[in-house]
Amino acid sequence: MKIASKFLSLMALAGLLVFSSCGDDDGGKDNPEPTRDGIIESQNDPDLVATDLKGSVTADIKLDAATEWTLTGPLAVKSGATLTIEAGTTIKAIAGGTNVYVVIETGAKIMAEGTAANPIVITSAASNPRSGDWGGFIVNGLAPISGGGTSTTEVLPLSYGGDKVDDNSGIIKYMILEYTGARINGEKEFNGFTFYAVGSGTTIENIAVNYGDDDAVEFFGGRVNVKNILAVNIRDDMFDWTQGYQGTITNAYGIRQSGFTAESEDVRGLEGDGNLDGNSPDQEGQSNVTFNGLTIINEDETTNFADLIKVRRGSSITITNGFVSDVATASDFVDCTDDKGHAAGGTITVVGAGTVDIEDVKSGDNEVTVNATEGETGGVDAALFSWTSILN
Helix, strand or coil: HHHHHHHHHHHHHHHHHHHHHHHHHCCCCCCCCCCCCCCCCCCEEECCCCCEEEECCCCCCEEECCCCEEEEEEEECCCEEEEECCCCCEEEECCEEEECCCEECCCEEEECCCCCCCEEEEEEEEEEEEEEEECCCCEECCCCCCCCCEEEEECCCCCEEECCCCCCCEEEEEEEEEECEEEEECCCCCCCCCEECCCCCEEEEEEEEEEECCCCCCEEEECCCEEEEEEEEEEECCCCCCCCCCECCCCCEEEECCCCCCCCCCCCEEEEEHHHHHHCCCCCCCCCEEEEEEEEEEEECCCEEEEEEHHHHHHHCEEEEEEECCCCCCCEECCCCCCCCCCCCEEEEEEECCCCCCCCCCCCCCCCCEEEEEECCCCCHHHHHHHCCCCC
């Protein structure tokens, strides 16, 4: 009787354990599924999901390299919060077009310190990736723009601009973006990197954009200096600035590789405006940009470049150690004129190689000094970008 009683007791206990286990798996009332509200308030927030990365970030969070992250919508870092991305992290963005992007809003920070050995990569998750699969990476700051005050970004209803010249939006080092540039319409498009009024306290070094449907990198105002930019197979402009950007870009290398024939209406190596769209020529604080080292190479000579170097609408320009190779189909080699205003002045020193016509120069009313010579060497050493493996 005692043995039978013990046996029945054990059976009852086992049944209770099984019942409890089944209740847990079914998400019973004592273990409800976590509620997701679209706001990431901590590292353990149920909205921070590796396979469904999106939402409004209101606290400091980290994306680690050991996790496979999939960007499925807007990831917006709000004022006061910091997004840290660990070296070696890969983020795959679904081909969601303009609804998939990363934005660091004014007052927020990005700490993305990749290394040459372990860069940070944000690429398309599509099995057959294409330019424009997703938006891009946006940083909004509080530095000055032409005319002062604030403005609203081209692609999102977000403010940027202010009077903090040394505004600090964080650090971006050794980061690669691929298949960016989703288009809202013919006038509004995402770029690879877009820097809106980013201040000089921000560190940006060793960045690359590979296959972009619009510009690789564009600056809207701001005072940030950037070192080592690579732009590969960009459908529109390689390097673009407007709205009072004042900064120094050291080592900018742009290339359209053999077989890459996609192009926009006006393909340019450089496109620089002093004020936004040339509509405010009398504003204070127009663009003034320095390039210390610039290379523009076109391996596919069927591309119809509008201009190789286009500086206009009140922007000043200084280019040292420039090099342009194998572009016979450009409307102009250097063009500093525009019906909304010419360049404000400066000096361009550049070597033209191969099919480049170094006599094709329009310096404008303000007589930008263009020192163009023929040669086969110059510009930026491609070895600076060996960490990307893109040029290999």
